[in-house]
Amino acid sequence: xxxxxxxxxxxxxxxxxLALLARPxxxxxxxxxxxxxxxxxxxxxxxxxxxxxxxxxxxxxxxDLTGLDRIRGLDGAAGTVVCEAGxxxxxxxxxxxxxxxxxxxxxxxWTAGGAVATGYGNGVEALELLGADGESRTVRRGxxxxxxxxxxxxxxGVVLSVTLALRPVETAFLRxxxxxxxxxxxxxxxxxxxxxxxxxxxxxxxxxxxxxxxVLTTAAPVPYAGxxxxxxxRRAPLALPPAFPAPLGRGGGLRPLPGLVRARVxxxxxxxxxxxxxxxxxxxxxxxxxxxxxxxxLADRRSPVRAARHxxxxxxxxxGAGPLAFPVRGWCLxxxxxxxxRGLGRFLDxxxxxxxxxxxxxxxxxxxxxxxxxxxxxxxxxxxxxxxxSSLDPRSVFRSDLSRRLGL
Numbered sequence: 327x328x329x330x331x332x333x334x335x336x337x338x339x340x341x342x343x344l345a346l347l348a349r350p351x352x353x354x355x356x357x358x359x360x361x362x363x364x365x366x367x368x369x370x371x372x373x374x375x376x377x378x379x380x381x382x383x384x385x386x387x388x389x390d391l392t393g394l395d396r397i398r399g400l401d402g403a404a405g406t407v408v409c410e411a412g413x414x415x416x417x418x419x420x421x422x423x424x425x426x427x428x429x430x431x432x433x434x435x436w437t438a439g440g441a442v443a444t445g446y447g448n449g450v451e452a453l454e455l456l457g458a459d460g461e462s463r464t465v466r467r468g469x470x471x472x473x474x475x476x477x478x479x480x481x482x483g484v485v486l487s488v489t490l491a492l493r494p495v496e497t498a499f500l501r502x503x504x505x506x507x508x509x510x511x512x513x514x515x516x517x518x519x520x521x522x523x524x525x526x527x528x529x530x531x532x533x534x535x536x537x538x539x540x541v542l543t544t545a546a547p548v549p550y551a552g553x554x555x556x557x558x559x560r561r562a563p564l565a566l567p568p569a570f571p572a573p574l575g576r577g578g579g580l581r582p583l584p585g586l587v588r589a590r591v592x593x594x595x596x597x598x599x600x601x602x603x604x605x606x607x608x609x610x611x612x613x614x615x616x617x618x619x620x621x622x623x624l625a626d627r628r629s630p631v632r633a634a635r636h637x638x639x640x641x642x643x644x645x646g647a648g649p650l651a652f653p654v655r656g657w658c659l660x661x662x663x664x665x666x667x668r669g670l671g672r673f674l675d676x677x678x679x680x681x682x683x684x685x686x687x688x689x690x691x692x693x694x695x696x697x698x699x700x701x702x703x704x705x706x707x708x709x710x711x712x713x714x715x716s717s718l719d720p721r722s723v724f725r726s727d728l729s730r731r732l733g734l
Contacts (some may be wrong), residue, residue, distance in 0.1 A: 327357040329727040334388060338377035339601040340665050342692045343727055347371075351393045353486050357460040359503040360484060360723065363387040366700040367725035370484045372412065372440030377604035377703045377729035378478040380443070384724060391439055397421065398487060404442035405492045406451055411485045418490075423498055439485040444691035445477030445652045447541065449491045456484040458723035473648040474714050479690060481715055481724050481734060496550040497559055500527070505542045510621045510639075513540035515613055517641060530639040533660075534625045534632050540639075553711075601665035605631075605674060606689035608642065611656035616684035620659055620677065630667035649707035649714075652689045664665060667704045671695065680731025698732050 327348040335342045346364075350356040366386030373392060382388065383509060389396040394410035397418070401407070407429065409418055415436050419428050430449025431441060442450060452466045453475060465472045473620050475482045505514040510532050517530075532538065551559055609617045617639075624631045631637075640658040645651065663670065678688060678700055687704035688696055702708045712734070728734070 327351065327359065329359075334371070334374070334382045336377040336379060336381065336652055336692075336694065337375050338604055338662075338665065338694075339599070340377075340603065341379050341382070342678055343379070343382045343725070345383045345386055345388045347388050347390055349390045353394075353454075353456070353462065355393070356389055356391070356456055356484055356486060357462070359389050360456060360458065362458045365721050368484075369575060369724055369726040369729075370411070370439060370443070370480045371433060372437035372443075373414070375435055375440065376444055377602075377694070378689055378690065378692050379731070381440075382725055382727040383637060391484070392437065394486065397436075406489050407492060408487055408489050409438050410487050411437060411442075413438050413488075415441060422492065423495070424564060426494055426496065427492045428495050430493050431490050437625055438488040438490070439561065442476055442485050442488060443478065443480045443687075444636065445646055445648070445650075447476035447646065447648070447651075450476065450488055451491050453485050454487040455482070456486050458483070458719045458721065462486055470714060471718070474650070474711055475648070477646055477648045477651040477691075478711070479728060479734075480726065481652065482718060483724060487673060496564060497548050497553060498564070499548040499553070499559065500545040501548050501552070502543060502545045505544075507540040507542065507598065510540050510563040510618060511537045513542060513639070514618065517542070517615065518532075528641065532621060532637045532639055534629070534635055534637055538625055549701050583591045602662050603665050603670065603674070603695075604660065604662050604692045606652075606658065606660040606692045607686055608654045608689070609657045609679070609681065609684050609686040610654050613684045613686070614655065616680065616686070617657050617659060620680060623677070623680070624661065630670045631661060631663050633667050634661040634663040647710035650690065650705060652687065652691070654686065656686075660692075690732075693728070694731075696732065701732050 329343060330347055332347045333344050334343045348359040350359055364386060366383060368387040368389060369381060369383045370389045370391055371381035391412040394412040396410050398408040415429060415431060415438060416434050422428055431446060452464055454462050455465050455475060456462045458627045465475060471482060507516065513530055530540055530542045532540045550563060621637060624637055642653050642656055642658055645655045646653045678696060681688060682700050682703045
């Protein structure tokens, strides 16, 4: 197993810290890294796509799990796939696509373990979790430990593998639609009224400068019958269930396959190599006035967030089950802003207070600056998480910069 002392940050390249980075290539090596950690503990890390400090551990051990990226098995009867924690979900989707399948969990550049740790538990059926004692256990959906691990930021153990539910697809394509609105009020009136988009994928972009216009982009899978005549995909249709091959062996590494076309529902954000802060918050359903107030505050002429130019708005249909789960049924608001924007820290503190007053919360996976006093306000089941973690890991083997900063 390789290891080295390196400086680590989140995707926003803020709040760097030094740690011993271990790169296990097997579950046994991961267990050895946990058992051999120093007094500052250990935490797992995927591809470092979150902007916060949850996958950093100053002076301790960080396990880079990207070397654990194999598919362990595909169960046609159960409609599930088992993959190691370092498997990239987008690459997994490309492997399964020719079989007429895709994971119910999100795709993109997230690893399976990273998605679980940051709270994306939709479609996850079971986990193999490495504990502080170096032993692994299977944790299934509905168990308290499962709920605490989804969104638990790696503090309940190291996710070694994930069992994902699959859904059939007939083509590799999404049909994208765009609607434009004069401002955020018009967008929310449409979204909460009879014009609510029926498509499963939807995200809005609201201008923070200019006229404050909004654009709603939605997408839905295209069935085979919906492909235009003469489309190239009609000449090579996907294999539909129950035409499953034999389960894939452990040697079946993830290799991208051609043919996956993804709609550009999520716009790209970032500021080159310059450090930036990603802010994500959730506001409950029925508190649309609070959401409007937040958008107005962002767009104020004195707002340092105007440098972000746009804010992202999503509608969330269900709350997460875990005590640290970020999603609430309602709305998600996010933006990326240069870290050096003048007055940004004070401004974000004001946002935090307004979000908490509305019964909302910030996304801990993207956070590196929240004041600890607001944490129990935003996450009222925090004590239950702490109690479960204490019973599983009384010596606090699993630690991170975030856990120390917020007293988790």
